[in-house]
Amino acid sequence: MEEWLYIQNEVYPALLKGFWVSLALIVPSAIFGLVIGIIVGVLRVYGNRPVMAAANAFVVLFRGIPLVVQLFIWYFGLPYIKIYLAPFVAAVLGFSLCSGAYHSEYVRGALMSIRRGQMLAAQSLGFSKVKMIFSIILPQAIRRALPGCGNEIIYLIKYSSLAYMITCVELTGEGKILASNSFKYTEIFLIIGACYLAMTSVASLLLSRVEDRLRLPGFEHQRI
Amino acid sequence: MPEPILRIENVSKRYGKKEVLRGASLTVNKGDLKILIGPSGAGKSTLLQCINFLVRPDEGRIWLEEKEVHYAHKRDLYAYRQKVGMIFQDFNLFDHLTALENVRIGMVKVKGMAKAQAGERAVAELERVGLKEHTQKYPAQLSGGQKQRVSIARALAMDPKVMLLDEPTSALDPELIGEVLAVIRDLGENGMTMIMATHQIAFAGSLASEIIFMEDGRISERGTPEKILFQAENARTREFCAKIAEFYGEKR
Amino acid sequence: MPEGLIAIADALPYLLQGSVVTVIVVFGAMGLGLILGVPLAVGQVYGRPALRRAIGVYVWFFRGIPLLVLLFLFYFGLCTALDVNLSAFTVAIIVLGLISSAYQSQIFRGAILSLPEGQLKAARALGMSDFKAISFIVLPQALRLAIPGWSNEYSIILKDSAVTYALGVAEIMARAHFVATRTYQQLPLYFTAGVIFLILTWMGTRGLRVLEEKVRIPGYSQHGA
Numbered sequence: 282m283e284e285w286l287y288i289q290n291e292v293y294p295a296l297l298k299g300f301w302v303s304l305a306l307i308v309p310s311a312i313f314g315l316v317i318g319i320i321v322g323v324l325r326v327y328g329n330r331p332v333m334a335a336a337n338a339f340v341v342l343f344r345g346i347p348l349v350v351q352l353f354i355w356y357f358g359l360p361y362i363k364i365y366l367a368p369f370v371a372a373v374l375g376f377s378l379c380s381g382a383y384h385s386e387y388v389r390g391a392l393m394s395i396r397r398g399q400m401l402a403a404q405s406l407g408f409s410k411v412k413m414i415f416s417i418i419l420p421q422a423i424r425r426a427l428p429g430c431g432n433e434i435i436y437l438i439k440y441s442s443l444a445y446m447i448t449c450v451e452l453t454g455e456g457k458i459l460a461s462n463s464f465k466y467t468e469i470f471l472i473i474g475a476c477y478l479a480m481t482s483v484a485s486l487l488l489s490r491v492e493d494r495l496r497l498p499g500f501e502h503q504r505i
Numbered sequence: 506m507p508e509p510i511l512r513i514e515n516v517s518k519r520y521g522k523k524e525v526l527r528g529a530s531l532t533v534n535k536g537d538l539k540i541l542i543g544p545s546g547a548g549k550s551t552l553l554q555c556i557n558f559l560v561r562p563d564e565g566r567i568w569l570e571e572k573e574v575h576y577a578h579k580r581d582l583y584a585y586r587q588k589v590g591m592i593f594q595d596f597n598l599f600d601h602l603t604a605l606e607n608v609r610i611g612m613v614k615v616k617g618m619a620k621a622q623a624g625e626r627a628v629a630e631l632e633r634v635g636l637k638e639h640t641q642k643y644p645a646q647l648s649g650g651q652k653q654r655v656s657i658a659r660a661l662a663m664d665p666k667v668m669l670l671d672e673p674t675s676a677l678d679p680e681l682i683g684e685v686l687a688v689i690r691d692l693g694e695n696g697m698t699m700i701m702a703t704h705q706i707a708f709a710g711s712l713a714s715e716i717i718f719m720e721d722g723r724i725s726e727r728g729t730p731e732k733i734l735f736q737a738e739n740a741r742t743r744e745f746c747a748k749i750a751e752f753y754g755e756k757r
Numbered sequence: 758m759p760e761g762l763i764a765i766a767d768a769l770p771y772l773l774q775g776s777v778v779t780v781i782v783v784f785g786a787m788g789l790g791l792i793l794g795v796p797l798a799v800g801q802v803y804g805r806p807a808l809r810r811a812i813g814v815y816v817w818f819f820r821g822i823p824l825l826v827l828l829f830l831f832y833f834g835l836c837t838a839l840d841v842n843l844s845a846f847t848v849a850i851i852v853l854g855l856i857s858s859a860y861q862s863q864i865f866r867g868a869i870l871s872l873p874e875g876q877l878k879a880a881r882a883l884g885m886s887d888f889k890a891i892s893f894i895v896l897p898q899a900l901r902l903a904i905p906g907w908s909n910e911y912s913i914i915l916k917d918s919a920v921t922y923a924l925g926v927a928e929i930m931a932r933a934h935f936v937a938t939r940t941y942q943q944l945p946l947y948f949t950a951g952v953i954f955l956i957l958t959w960m961g962t963r964g965l966r967v968l969e970e971k972v973r974i975p976g977y978s979q980h981g982a
Contacts (some may be wrong), residue, residue: 345958346951347916349930354947357937361944442823446923453826460833467834474822474830481821559878579886587884597875601898601974611883614893645976656879663883 299455318384343382387429516565590660650681761945789854794861
């Protein structure tokens with residue numbers, strides 16, 4: 282009975298609050314990340330030489346440096362040059378840039394996998410460059426990039442827990458505080474784990490729905 | 506006096522509702538070369554794979570040298586498979602091993618022979634199929650005909666009592682078929698007992714001890730080459746032989 | 758920023774010692790992941806339905822929960838509940854290893870499934886037991902095919918290992934943070950930590966590419982890769 286009251290009065294409200302913070306981190310980061318990924322990916326394929334080099338350097342840095350280090354740079358490091366970010370802002374910035382770098386890999390792979398013949402055919406029909414990109418290339422590229430980008434969003438859901446390390450108290454942070462107060466570490470973190478499992482499972486279910494909806498006969502996405 | 510080596514009784518196999526093999530029976534005597542012919546989907550390949558239980562038959566019994574094979578006993582099954590060599594249409598050489606290692610691995614890992622001794626035997630078998638020069642090559646470096654000859658050497662190295670050949674030349678370019686058929690002919694002349702599914706009707710005609718025509722999972726007619734190829738009772742058999750001779754007749 | 762450069766120079770030996778800790782954690786985790794991942798993959802491909810389902814749940818669990826949560830669960834929760842006294846370092850290796858086993862099992866599973874079915878058939882036809890066929894025919898080929906996936910897994914674990922700082926493992930990140938809070942040279946030090954990780958990533962993937970080339974089967978290329 283006491284246990285139940287504890288869960289009802291303490292655990293549930295705290296975790297619900299944490300859940301909303303997590304969601305508030307994940308959703309904008311996923312959107313910004315995708316936008317960054319598409320822009321960088323396109324630049325890496327169609328940009329001129331210096332632009333391509335800059336975009337590639339961006340990807341090497343943001344994929345190669347651990348996300349924790351990046352978050353620390355944004356939150357603890359920037360004050361060194363007199364820039365102060367709130368934990369939440371630093372977290373969204375870090376997540377968006379890092380997952381943008383990963384997304385750009387899938388976008389780039391997808392764009393490169395589209396055979397040259399597709400473009401030649403579009404051009405020979407008199408398509409303008411913009412029309413060709415929107416009605417021929419993107420519809421194919423999106424299908425090819427989707428599995429990778431979707432996976433990246435699932436990763437983002439899990440990595441959003443790292444926001445706690447720069448003092449942005451989201452689901453994991455709320456759990457840590459609860460557990461430190463009650464010493465019920467195992468129970469609390471199992472519940473937290475279950476919350477993340479639910480989020481990642483729902484996300485991957487939605488993702489495979491979308492993939493199925495967009496599937497074309499005989500148009501397989503290549504493994505990258 | 507014919508000496509039966511392999512006896513198959515009433516072997517059947519279903520996949521779901523589809524009956525791919527319906528009660529096939531066969532007795533193979535020492536030194537026989539039984540040739541299975543018939544349209545694709547007739548069950549030739551399934552029959553061969555059922556004989557060494559790569560496909561589990563739903564019904565039927567099999568005896569090797571008058572001893573029934575109990576395939577549910579793993580030890581019996583593995584021992585039996587060692588005595589029944591199998592040649593596949595697409596060779597199935599182990600891609601990560603050289604020709605020599607492909608021939609050797611069964612002797613070492615299954616029979617427990619010493620590596621050196623098995624190696625000598627492997628070289629001898631490769632020499633027998635005319636591949637002495639190619640012992641150190643990997644499958645990807647060999648032509649189709651050479652691959653199939655390695656796979657024959659691999660089977661021979663296990664000292665099989667019977668060999669099962671599942672369309673051994675179907676995946677080969679026409680100019681490579683001859684070298685493989687020559688090896689198989691040599692085996693037959695040296696007294697190897699074989700069951701072979703093939704479309705090489707001329708080869709079958711000159712060497713088979715019996716030709717077996719299969720259709721819809723059944724053995725529908727059997728007899729000497731002269732009978733099946735020239736005086737078949739069954740209209741379908743005649744039709745098939747005529748068609749196949751047209752396609753494959755000249756290629757020898 | 759000469760001050761920053763001095764701070765980096767002073768801290769470098771200390772950070773590099775941390776990279777030894779990082780490398781041990783990563784190798785330990787990858788080794789554990791390999792040892793568990795191979796049987797998991799074999800079980801998931803060839804096992805009975807109940808076993809396959811159980812492995813599926815295991816993989817789903819360890820792939821669906823954030824590393825940080827699992828670290829807290831194991832270190833603060835399970836270690837106390839089960840009354841085992843493990844260091845943060847050991848827990849870091851175990852948790853990263855368990856997660857990696859889930860991912861590696863999927864790499865190996867993919868590799869096994871990409872082999873032609875005839876390989877197993879031919880091995881059985883020679884009289885090999887399933888165990889022998891898998892050990893001598895399937896796995897030697899599958900492990901080769903898994904190297905690119907493995908290289909990817911290495912760079913992921915390497916980066917994830919920075920999270921073990923949350924338990925106080927004295928790896929690169931923990932040391933950079935330790936020095937940074939005392940010298941107030943945050944930006945230069947975190948950046949240095951980042952560069953060390955970049956170098957370790959590069960060295961590892963480079964090494965695995967050399968390995969891949971070394972064990973490559975002549976003339977053999979899967980899917981034109």
